[in-house]
Amino acid sequence: MNKIIIALAIVLAILVGLLAFFMIRENKASKESTELSTVQTEQPTEATEPTERTEAPTQTDEKQTEATEATELTEPTQAPTEPTEATEEATETAAPIDGEKTNSGQFTSSTGTGLELIVDWTTYASSDGTKMVRFDVSISSFSINVGSRMDGVHITMDGVTKSFDSADVTWSGGKTTHLLASCTMEMSGDSANVDVAWDFRGTYSDTPLEQVTASGTVTR
Numbered sequence: 001m002n003k004i005i006i007a008l009a010i011v012l013a014i015l016v017g018l019l020a021f022f023m024i025r026e027n028k029a030s031k032e033s034t035e036l037s038t039v040q041t042e043q044p045t046e047a048t049e050p051t052e053r054t055e056a057p058t059q060t061d062e063k064q065t066e067a068t069e070a071t072e073l074t075e076p077t078q079a080p081t082e083p084t085e086a087t088e089e090a091t092e093t094a095a096p097i098d099g100e101k102t103n104s105g106q107f108t109s110s111t112g113t114g115l116e117l118i119v120d121w122t123t124y125a126s127s128d129g130t131k132m133v134r135f136d137v138s139i140s141s142f143s144i145n146v147g148s149r150m151d152g153v154h155i156t157m158d159g160v161t162k163s164f165d166s167a168d169v170t171w172s173g174g175k176t177t178h179l180l181a182s183c184t185m186e187m188s189g190d191s192a193n194v195d196v197a198w199d200f201r202g203t204y205s206d207t208p209l210e211q212v213t214a215s216g217t218v219t220r
Contacts, residue, residue, distance in 0.1 A: 097132050097184060099124035107194075107216025108140075113205040115141045117212045118177065119196050123187065123220045131187040133157070133218055137164075137196060138179045141204070143172045149199050153181045156195040157218070158188050166198060191219040 102123045109117035120136040137153050152166035166180040180198060197213045 097124045097126075097134055099126035099130070099132060102220050105216070105218070107214055109212050109214035111204075111207070111209065111212060113207050113209070114175065115139060115144065115200075115204040115209070115212065117196065117198055117214045119194070119214050119216065121194070121216075121218050123218065125220070131190075131220060132184055133187055133192075134182065134184050135194075135196070136179060137166075137181050137183075137198065138177050139169065139198070139212070140175060140177050141169075141171070142175050144178075144204070145170050146200065146202060149201075152199045153183070154197045154199075155183065155185060157185055157192045160185075187218070187220070191217060194218050 102125050104120070104122040106118065106120045108119070116139065118138045118140055120138070122134045124132045124134070126132065135155055137155075146169050148168040149166040151163035153164045155162055155164070162183070162185060164181045164183045167178075169178045169180070171178065193215070194217065195213065195215045197211045200209045200212050202209060
């Protein structure tokens, strides 16, 4: 009987030992699993560091934008000189001539100053037999400031005088040419004496000039 009790005690002790062993092993495995999951969850947090690096391109874009704005502010503005504006306005006063060009020429004034009148002429023959002349009236001068003149250019040809508006001219510099007016008139024959006058009404190079005049002959 005693042997049986001793055997049962030994078996019970073995079972208790095995139970304790398995419990300790299971607790250890659970602890290792918990630590592993903690490490894995911390790694993605460290991987978020590249997000901070993406701020550098944003700063670069701001610098590029500022440089673009500075370039736009420093772009030079190109404004046409006043003589050029006067030339464009005067050119529009003469309509295109429908005909064949037959001859051209030029005559000038002689004031004895630095201001002279220049008359360029071109003759045309229309298909209906009409003879037309285009006049481009200009001045050659150094610095000058003269306003526009209503009916300021007078052209007399074949005994007929016609008046045309002249453009204003403002210029400061070396000698150059400025267009006052472009206009057309009809010729009656193959040649004509032409007188051109411009109402200057001022003083140039200490010389009073009410008008600047030029005369010449136009031929077909």
